[in-house]
Amino acid sequence: MTSRTYGYARVSSRDQNLDRQLDAFKTFGLDKSQVFSDKASGKDFKRPQWRRLMRRLHRNDVLVIKSIDRLGRNYDEIIEEWRVITKEKGVHVVVLDMPLLDTRERPDNVTGAFIADLVLQLLSYVAQVERESIKQRQAEGIAAAKARGVRFGRPAKKRPVCYQDIKDLYREGRITRNEASARLNVSPNTFDKWLREDTSTDQAVPSAEI
Secondary structure: OOOOEEEEEEEOOOOOOOHHHHHHHHHHOOOHHHEEEEEOOOOOOOOHHHHHHHHHOOOOOEEEEOOHHHOOOOHHHHHHHHHHHHHHOOOEEEEOOOOOOEOOOOOOOOOHHHHHHHHHHHHHHHHHHHHHHHHHHHHHHHHHHHHOOOOOOOOOOOOOOOHHHHHHHHHOOOOOHHHHHHHHOOOHHHHHHHHHHHHHHHHHOOOOOO
């Protein structure tokens, strides 16, 4: 069977365009009829045109992409998909923005697939280190902000002016918990939380000396 060459382009949202990738494919020698494209997130490979392309690819075909992030943004998944394409399907992959990611046999008889696999593993390692570094910086930033008194999460709901009167009615048994929360226009859970906070505050204040 004669080998064929296909291009794959992707952008993350519908308001983005594929022009730069299509121009790169045209320079490579592909026309639009040979290009599959998705406007979808790179979080996974559950994309309609990608799946259609995978069904079309056969051994010794060539898959061209402009950059490795057009495949996706999760390097673990990229490596697995790369393995399926190159090892199971026997398809060559060419990444235009990174010539080392070219699994075709080279003129100097160096096996492109071997070099490409090494480069991809290195990129995966760098991506993983960067993810961990970002998480560490975020954690350090949050800790520093908390030390400065910055509060995170939703702001506490303020008690209405009538809260004290309604709380007294509830504690005297004249209204139910649900009635009290309805009058305060809050959920019963919020009302319970306020009562617990009040009890905690009362216990924390020492009795006045006589």
